[in-house]
Amino acid sequence: MTIPTQKIATLPSRRLSVAPMLDWTDRHCRMFHRQITRHTWLYTEMVTTGALLHGDVERHLNFNDEEHPVALQLGGSEPADLAKSAKLGEQWGYDEINLNCGCPSERVQKGAFGACLMAEPQLVADCVKAMRDAVSIDVTVKHRIGIDQVEAYDFVRDFVGTIAEAGCTTFIVHARNAILKGLSPKENREIPPLKAEYAYRLKRDFPQLEIIINGGIKTIEDIDAHLLHVDGVMIGREAYHNPYLMASFDARYYGDATPVKSRAEVLQAMLPYMREQLARYGKSRVGGGLRLNSMTRHMLGLMAGMQGARAFRQILSDSKKLAAGDPALLLEALARTQPVAA
Helix, strand or coil, rough: CCCCCCCCEEEECCCEEEHHHHHHHCHHHHHHHHHCCCCEEECCEEEHHHHHCCCCCCHHHHHHHHHCCCEEEEEEECCCHHHHHHHHHHHHHCEEEEEEEECCCCCHCCCCCCCHHHHHHHHHHHHHHHHHCCCCEEEEECCEEEEEEEEECHHHHHHHHHHCCCCCEEEEEEEEEECCCCCCHHHHHCCCCHHHHHHHHHHHCCCEEEEEEEECCHHHHHHHHHCCCCEEEEEEEHHHHHHHHHHHHHHHHHHHCCCCCCCCCCCHHHHHHHHHHHHHHCCCCCCCCCCCHCCCHHHHHCCCCCCCCCHHHHHHHCCCHHHCCCCCCHHHHCCCCCCCCC
């Protein structure tokens, strides 16, 4: 077991980040995204306290030094368990601990955490305080603006105010209600209307807090518009389906003049990583018997909007080619696309 220790001396701001997405933002996805943007914050999938306290810690917390800045999102509602889990996250080298108060799935509700925690702000405050007492890194909260039919702005304002009193200074606001009964997680990302103004009002009411908006953000124009009102923007599924959107982030939002990698250079940069991972984890329990598809699936959207994008996806999804386990499959897929400039 190797615990990562390398960290960025001065962390970039959370001006841009990629949302924690269950089954998507694993360490391979984050490593891929890091080839496109150096400064954008990356978040893990939600990891429950039970998985860490009673499961395989290395499998859940292992990550690559290159991923920094990277945050661990926790799911739980017991202050003591969250404190222990947060401490593990800090020991493994994460830059931030984030508490999930936004997931509406029934599985999460059965564990009495996620979005249903918004109904218990004092419990969330206790959880945040316990974690802050246990670690020296930032503890943040990701939440919705309301639950079920509770749509008044006062609800989220009071929620944030209560948690802020426990010392939390960063709130990531998914600007939709969470409907706990009757809608699937997918429908919860699409049906409840977006109310960006609620996030904007939180920033006006709590100017001392860092307010980051999430939900339905797909374009540079969307990002620019939100940044007129809040401190940061968290991109969700657009970062996964159209990852090269992030190629302009470092220069535009962080003032980094480092040349942008072309799509071809991004794929080339992933090759040594993929070979090393397959050699190390191909038959390991830590990698779950790592297969090539575990990494290539995150790259399917890289050529979105480009001529040959469909052929690119088809090659990276070909079961027979994937079974061979050769990362050079990336180069074969690349050859089917038109030459791409940075």
